[in-house]
Amino acid sequence: MKTGQITPLFVTEIYRAEMPEATAFLEELDDTCRAIADEDEAGQTWSQTKAYLGYTSYASLNDLPQRAPIFADLKKFIDGHVAAFIEKLDYDHKPKLDNMWINVLEPMGTHSGHIHPHSVISGTFYVAVPDGSSALRFEDPRLGFMMNAPARKANAGQNHLSFVPVAPAAGTLLLWESWLRHEVPINLAEDVRISVSFNYA
Template sequence: MAKTLYFPTALWRIEGALSNALSDLEEACWMIEDGDRAGHDWCEAEGYPGYTSYASLDDLPDRHPAFADLLKVLDAQALAFARALHWDTGTARLHCDSLWINILGEGGMHSGHIHPNSVISGTAYVAMPEGAGRLKLEDPRLPMMMAAPPLKDDAPHKRFEYIQPKQGDIIMWESWLRHEVMASRSEDARISVSFNYSLMDERTIPLDDHA
């Protein structure tokens, strides 16, 4: 008898991808945070435990060259991830349609969610002090398991996976994968830049697009 596993869930992790750019990226994140009044107002109104530019700014690569350089790295890695997934995208290509800053302090977290209307999502980790919140990934089959019994501690696959990103890492996943950021136990800021990629027909992408 042989056991065969099907339907794997892929995670694309590039360790230390940002090692040479961390200082510039962190400086750029704090610069944006300092001047983004609309972003702070949104965070206060929504009870966000820190700062995010998600609802206020959609042009980070135009505001600081560190984000423009980051976007070039993300474009290359998103394409490599799509190829590793054996996607047939036809005439469409991957397009980063959102890029935003997240800064979380002690106790800061982000509850479970997915990223609708995207195909690849992920995060670039700019500052990850000791005790910073881990990334929690949920088995996408969980809603269908119903009466499935709990797993033993030695099970090779878990219902939830906990990943501790390192400063300088980039992690990508398919946008339907439910995930969350666990509460940070560090007094120092956890700084990251998250992103979404969608598939767009060549004819619909502006001529001045970054790629």
């Protein structure tokens, strides 16, 4: 079959990096996340009120890098990768960490589709990812314009899917532009999935 040339335009980019030799770091971060989740009553109450199955410090703590040195180290790691990502994105702007929060997602927990308003780059660092843990599912931002688009083949390339799950491991860092809608499907693991999310603004 004769084919012409395809030029990908308006590409949505997801950034992924794995922390090298992360075992000791992840152990300390895991312990610290669980300790904070145990003692942060305001966060526990907020999570319960919002029917979040597990714990998040999203609305209760805004000082993780000052609260424990392991979070200051994590911030340094993320800062470097955000700098690399915005370089790739050709941003004429250097966003700074705006907030960072812990997520302890229990089995059967979920987080429905959302964006991160008032931010530029968002992301998640994965601390504990037991077997069966939820992936992070990204949604094609053009979905609302696709009223008459045909269904894709079962074996369609990833670039042509409307929803793309990205499965992290412990030590994985994912970054995306904050306007990109994403969700956490039901956590089918038998243990908690722990992650640290953040916004750069």
